[in-house]
Amino acid sequence: MSLIQAVRGTRDILPGESSDWQRVEAAARTLLARAGYQEIRTPLFEQTDLFERGIGEATDIVGKEMYSFQDRGERWITLRPEGTAGVVRAFLEHKLYTQGGIQRLWYTGPMFRYERPQAGRQRQFHQLGVEVLGSADPRADAEVIAIASDLLKTLGLSRWKLDLNSVGDLEDRQRYREKLVAYFTPYVAELDRDSQERLHRNPLRILDSKDPRTQAIAQEAPSILDYLGADSQRHFEQVQQYLSNLSIPYQLNPRLVRGLDYYTHTAFEMQVDDLGAQATVCGGGRYDRLVQELGGPDTPAIGWAIGLERLILLLQQLHLPLLATIDFYLVAKGTNAEAQALTLSHGLRQAGFAVELDLSGSAFGKQLKRADRSGAPACLIMGDAEAEAKTVQLKWLASGEQQAVAQSDLLHQTEALQQRLAALREKR
Numbered sequence: 001m002s003l004i005q006a007v008r009g010t011r012d013i014l015p016g017e018s019s020d021w022q023r024v025e026a027a028a029r030t031l032l033a034r035a036g037y038q039e040i041r042t043p044l045f046e047q048t049d050l051f052e053r054g055i056g057e058a059t060d061i062v063g064k065e066m067y068s069f070q071d072r073g074e075r076w077i078t079l080r081p082e083g084t085a086g087v088v089r090a091f092l093e094h095k096l097y098t099q100g101g102i103q104r105l106w107y108t109g110p111m112f113r114y115e116r117p118q119a120g121r122q123r124q125f126h127q128l129g130v131e132v133l134g135s136a137d138p139r140a141d142a143e144v145i146a147i148a149s150d151l152l153k154t155l156g157l158s159r160w161k162l163d164l165n166s167v168g169d170l171e172d173r174q175r176y177r178e179k180l181v182a183y184f185t186p187y188v189a190e191l192d193r194d195s196q197e198r199l200h201r202n203p204l205r206i207l208d209s210k211d212p213r214t215q216a217i218a219q220e221a222p223s224i225l226d227y228l229g230a231d232s233q234r235h236f237e238q239v240q241q242y243l244s245n246l247s248i249p250y251q252l253n254p255r256l257v258r259g260l261d262y263y264t265h266t267a268f269e270m271q272v273d274d275l276g277a278q279a280t281v282c283g284g285g286r287y288d289r290l291v292q293e294l295g296g297p298d299t300p301a302i303g304w305a306i307g308l309e310r311l312i313l314l315l316q317q318l319h320l321p322l323l324a325t326i327d328f329y330l331v332a333k334g335t336n337a338e339a340q341a342l343t344l345s346h347g348l349r350q351a352g353f354a355v356e357l358d359l360s361g362s363a364f365g366k367q368l369k370r371a372d373r374s375g376a377p378a379c380l381i382m383g384d385a386e387a388e389a390k391t392v393q394l395k396w397l398a399s400g401e402q403q404a405v406a407q408s409d410l411l412h413q414t415e416a417l418q419q420r421l422a423a424l425r426e427k428r
């Protein structure tokens with residue numbers, strides 16, 4: 001009988017890899033909590049209408065990538081392709097705006113897009129994102145960008161670049177749109193098919209095309225930055241000033257329009273320089289019109305989303321250090337020793353250590369080999385002699401240094417040990 005496999009474009013995150021995910025999630029949680037962001041969890045599926053209205057029908061996501069189906073009650077349902085629309089829906093449904101002030105929110109979880117699977121591009125993938133609702137202040141733009149930059153830095157990624165653009169407001173884009181249509185019209189036959197269709201419906205999207213020929217033509221297209229009105233101009237200049245104040249380097253990219261229709265003013269992307277090849281790990285921007293378009297009060301907003309698969313793939317490719325999973329690997333041989341080891345492992349966990357107990361009962365040699373492979377900085381070894389004396393051999397695996405320690409010292413005088421473990425973790 002043939003085995004059933006995971007659906008194309010989906011992946012299991014196996015035990016060997018999940019610690020990488022946890023490390024990234026933990027770093028993000030810490031940073032976001034420090035900045036006063038609160039987590040929001042919204043459903044994995046929503047009414048199809050939400051995405052059609054919120055993302056825009058002329059986008060790749062809505063046009064080609066959504067997982068939509070009718071449920072048994074004949075409602076049109078879509079597996080969420082991104083997080084912002086659901087967050088805004090919840091913001092409106094629960095009238096979070098009546099709480100006054102600014103909502104700083106973050107989310108993480110799986111997203112679904114019917115795309116051609118390849119490295120860093122899946123049909124079920126994960127994003128971690130932030131949304132700041134209720135502020136038009138350019139400081140909010142700089143704040144969210146700074147958080148994304150801090151997160152990459154905390155994870156050890158130092159070589160990234162930030163592309164920055166402004167797509168202006170509705171009026172600016174109206175002016176710009178006419179210029180774009182005029183520019184692309186003579187090339188219409190050379191554009192990819194999607195871009196041809198978009199020429200009159202949504203010419204900005206052409207700048208976002210991944211077709212090489214279209215991209216080459218778009219290189220010479222007029223720049224949106226030449227069509228910004230005074231207010232848009234001022235907002236954009238302030239964002240740039242704040243980024244400079246924060247020592248966050250950026251480069252202007254007037255062709256960056258992002259894939260979603262609801263963006264206004266600031267748009268940005270962060271790419272990590274993976275030993276030459278570029279990978280976009282973070283995309284975001286301001287969406288001052290979305291809340292109103294979904295039927296809510298006028299609420300300016302800005303956010304970003306990081307693609308976790310791409311980020312983690314990079315961390316792995318760059319061999320950035322992983323978290324030690326456990327502090328001690330505990331091996332025991334002999335009837336009394338094995339029984340006592342169980343009690344000791346339990347006590348050590350209550351004292352705050354991470355402990356893996358070897359349950360095999362195999363010879364010491366085999367158990368010690370497993371200790372080496374476990375990634376633990378130290379191994380605890382117990383035979384019946386140690387059990388009798390209520391001690392244990394503490395062996396530091398990197399140096400081989402070993403000594404007998406009273407079990408009660410391990411359990412009650414933990415400070416020096418914790419410090420040594422922390423110092424080893426620092427070094428990794």
Ligand code: ATP
Pocket residue numbers: 082113115120121122123124125126127258259280281282283284305306307308309310
């Ligand atoms: P791309 O141009 O690569 O298709 P996008 O503009 O569609 O990206 P966004 O909608 O801005 O991407 O999503 C933010 C981030 O989510 C991306 O920068 C990327 O890291 C990640 N992402 C998007 N689609 C996928 C996917 N199918 N698989 C894995 N990660 C993805």
Ligand code: MG
Pocket residue numbers: 060259
């Ligand atoms: Mg895409």
